[in-house]
Amino acid sequence: MQQLTTDVLVVGGGGAGLRSAIAASEANPRLSVTLLSKVYPMRSHTVAAEGGAAAVTLSHDSLQAHFDDTVAGSDWLAEQGVVDYFVKHAFDELVQLEHWGCPWSRQQSGELQVRRFGGMKTERTWFAADKTGFHILHTLFQTSLKYPQINRLDEYFLLDLLVHEQRCYGVLAIEIASGELVRIVAGAVVLATGGAGRVYQFNTNGGIVTGDGMALAYRHGVALRDMEFVQYHPTGLPGSGILITEACRGEGGILLNKDGYRYLQDYGLGPETPLGQPQNKTMELGPRDKLSQAFWHEQQQGRTIQHPQGEVVHLDLRHLGQRYLLERLPFICELAKAYVNVDPVKSPIPIRPAVHYTMGGILTDANCATSIAGLYAVGECASVGLHGANRLGSNSLTELLVFGKVAGREAARVASKPHSAATDPLLSSLTEQALAPLKRLQNSKGTERWHELRQQLAASMEQGCGIYRSEAGLQQTLATLGQLKQRYQQLRLGDTGKAFNTELLHALELGFGLDVAEAMCQAALERKESRGAHQRQEPSLTKRNDQDFLRHSLAFYQTGSEARIEWQAVDTSLSAPAERRYGGQPQTDKPPKETS
Amino acid sequence: MPSMAIQLQRYLPERDSTPHWQAFNVEYDDSTSVLDALEQIKAEQDSSLSYRWSCRMAICGSCGVMVNGVPKLGCKTFLRDYPKGLQLAPLGNFPVEKDLIVDMSRFLEHLTAIKPYLIAEAAPQGQPHRQTPAQLARYKQFSNCINCGLCYAACPQFGLKPDFLGPAAIALAHRYNLDSRDSGKAERMAQLNSDNGVWGCTFVGYCSTVCPKGVDPAAAVNQGKIASTLDGVIQWFKPAKASRNKEQR
Numbered sequence: 116m117q118q119l120t121t122d123v124l125v126v127g128g129g130g131a132g133l134r135s136a137i138a139a140s141e142a143n144p145r146l147s148v149t150l151l152s153k154v155y156p157m158r159s160h161t162v163a164a165e166g167g168a169a170a171v172t173l174s175h176d177s178l179q180a181h182f183d184d185t186v187a188g189s190d191w192l193a194e195q196g197v198v199d200y201f202v203k204h205a206f207d208e209l210v211q212l213e214h215w216g217c218p219w220s221r222q223q224s225g226e227l228q229v230r231r232f233g234g235m236k237t238e239r240t241w242f243a244a245d246k247t248g249f250h251i252l253h254t255l256f257q258t259s260l261k262y263p264q265i266n267r268l269d270e271y272f273l274l275d276l277l278v279h280e281q282r283c284y285g286v287l288a289i290e291i292a293s294g295e296l297v298r299i300v301a302g303a304v305v306l307a308t309g310g311a312g313r314v315y316q317f318n319t320n321g322g323i324v325t326g327d328g329m330a331l332a333y334r335h336g337v338a339l340r341d342m343e344f345v346q347y348h349p350t351g352l353p354g355s356g357i358l359i360t361e362a363c364r365g366e367g368g369i370l371l372n373k374d375g376y377r378y379l380q381d382y383g384l385g386p387e388t389p390l391g392q393p394q395n396k397t398m399e400l401g402p403r404d405k406l407s408q409a410f411w412h413e414q415q416q417g418r419t420i421q422h423p424q425g426e427v428v429h430l431d432l433r434h435l436g437q438r439y440l441l442e443r444l445p446f447i448c449e450l451a452k453a454y455v456n457v458d459p460v461k462s463p464i465p466i467r468p469a470v471h472y473t474m475g476g477i478l479t480d481a482n483c484a485t486s487i488a489g490l491y492a493v494g495e496c497a498s499v500g501l502h503g504a505n506r507l508g509s510n511s512l513t514e515l516l517v518f519g520k521v522a523g524r525e526a527a528r529v530a531s532k533p534h535s536a537a538t539d540p541l542l543s544s545l546t547e548q549a550l551a552p553l554k555r556l557q558n559s560k561g562t563e564r565w566h567e568l569r570q571q572l573a574a575s576m577e578q579g580c581g582i583y584r585s586e587a588g589l590q591q592t593l594a595t596l597g598q599l600k601q602r603y604q605q606l607r608l609g610d611t612g613k614a615f616n617t618e619l620l621h622a623l624e625l626g627f628g629l630d631v632a633e634a635m636c637q638a639a640l641e642r643k644e645s646r647g648a649h650q651r652q653e654p655s656l657t658k659r660n661d662q663d664f665l666r667h668s669l670a671f672y673q674t675g676s677e678a679r680i681e682w683q684a685v686d687t688s689l690s691a692p693a694e695r696r697y698g699g700q701p702q703t704d705k706p707p708k709e710t711s
Numbered sequence: 712m713p714s715m716a717i718q719l720q721r722y723l724p725e726r727d728s729t730p731h732w733q734a735f736n737v738e739y740d741d742s743t744s745v746l747d748a749l750e751q752i753k754a755e756q757d758s759s760l761s762y763r764w765s766c767r768m769a770i771c772g773s774c775g776v777m778v779n780g781v782p783k784l785g786c787k788t789f790l791r792d793y794p795k796g797l798q799l800a801p802l803g804n805f806p807v808e809k810d811l812i813v814d815m816s817r818f819l820e821h822l823t824a825i826k827p828y829l830i831a832e833a834a835p836q837g838q839p840h841r842q843t844p845a846q847l848a849r850y851k852q853f854s855n856c857i858n859c860g861l862c863y864a865a866c867p868q869f870g871l872k873p874d875f876l877g878p879a880a881i882a883l884a885h886r887y888n889l890d891s892r893d894s895g896k897a898e899r900m901a902q903l904n905s906d907n908g909v910w911g912c913t914f915v916g917y918c919s920t921v922c923p924k925g926v927d928p929a930a931a932v933n934q935g936k937i938a939s940t941l942d943g944v945i946q947w948f949k950p951a952k953a954s955r956n957k958e959q960r
Contacts, residue, residue, distance in 0.1 A: 225841030609758035
């Protein structure tokens, strides 16, 4: 088996991984940095983010206001010290990206342009038309080419972490092109492997978003935090789930039910704002959890619209006019035309909620360190504590940059210090253990097909762990997951080759997904309250219950049985829990102090 | 649902000595893309079929294939538009690795060679540069390249001479050369002026026709030729002077 040695290993080539690799290289230019990714970095799903990245920019905005919006958006389940650090470093990171060449949209004067976004009190979302994630990702990728010490392993698949007595010594990976195994021994490992949205059916996520890093850290004993909080983006295309950015509503787009009625005013987000005059934190600019929940209620009431690919409501942009749409939302125009044959200049776009983002993830401290020495996690795969029970749109692109830098710097710091190296016998023994699931898969002579299992996983999660949950539904999905795990042991692979065996990789991803999905359901079952994106249907559980559940859930992997859930205190040292309020409340010029 | 016959070029490197065609039938409706059809074949008919994909929304650049001989993104090409049937093959001009997967390493080398990053003197401390919408518009379209490689599959020159930097790399170099914040043009011109740079292009223009994102690499090459000529003239009179596009700052 080939063995590579590196000081810092970053797994994942999206925004968080690239930012980490650059930060590690800058923190100590003498270190060797390896960037491993299962796809070429510019294919990573950061590429699909559209709307923008948040940072306090305008003179009448304030760090306090961004903090308050984020904490209220999280339904008080964010780590407030982490949010405070985030809002203070957001602007500098977006400027850094500007200095690296990101083509941010501009005002006539040449100054940066900011747009409105859901749940944000003031315009503070930087954007590059409606392809912000694409431009951030390509800017970071292209900038990373400046650093000769960054060695890329493109199209290498992470098989397992090499962990012994709470210390990470590196990873085992498959070179996808050849199918050969590679052991990478590293002084520090950063997981930046993205979310797990693909355990669901209706998805804004690309096929690669399968929870790989989450599952591996979890299997090695690191807690997954707040996994019950899964964000449904309110505006995905029917059928495909392709993302139609929140910026559509930031620019003034409205949501209509089958009666042409702006139904959000019935869900605590009103009063109705005049057409073409969007108002922050009101109506269509409410937070994503509340908008997706409103759709669910409209559907229950029979007020959604029949579309060949399911129930939808309408996102109407027509009043914005062709010229403005082509300037601000050109990609949306392209997507609507290609995938639902709608010209947004002339017709409303059919949309429905689709799974978008995993708020929870690998538990880290504020420095992105996990409970395993030498192992860091950052970005959507991690839970540094920024998003709590509901993420605000445009906070996650900034998160990749702010915490990507922290993770890279911390990994470089640890890798620069003398650290114990694993002996060859230890590495061999860890490698042997890491190979077990792969060998089982390759030798399995069962009759089950990965594709069927994956479909059933996705359908079952949608059914039992969707926008609204109940004990009965969650138990049903947990039972299905149990059966699927059994059947997973009986898989049969049709492709027995080594080169580009994508069936084998999909089967491994399915194994990761089953573990992550189980953690989501178990945490959702035990959180007997409604908060943010987690809504319970039982009449006694429809309200937030701070008395018992102003706490993070921690899911711990249990071999052969369901996840064990523990609870962790939330940092509320800066802002006492209060009611989340949106809609036509008095808006003051001063940053709001949202106390009850 | 109606069904359609698809001819697929297969190549399993551990089994086949050369690529060969295999016929499949897929069901489709108005929304079925080429990528959906491939997924259907892999799930239901032959799980060894291999291809790259991820976003399904024409932005990640993974799923380029030849559709009836024309380079296309599989996710943005629909069966409804091919009532007479489909022939799918790996992107032309690249070495085939397995089925529809090609070796992109040469493409990545060319991208890297042109220094596709901002080369700037001191940036304003802690503040963004000013850049007007007009200055942004000069380079914006060239920054929309998704690195899918379709233009390389369309480029006869790259097919004949893989050392040719090719449309996407030249367009990206042009993108940075045109950026008002950049002063690295002189460093890039060495590559662009070389035999494998802009002068390698025979101006067929097919690269721009096949681009799924409306980028016009042929224009970048052509403007690059003018820049290259000027560069030569300037160097003739004023040798060894760096930072040539300061006037744009």
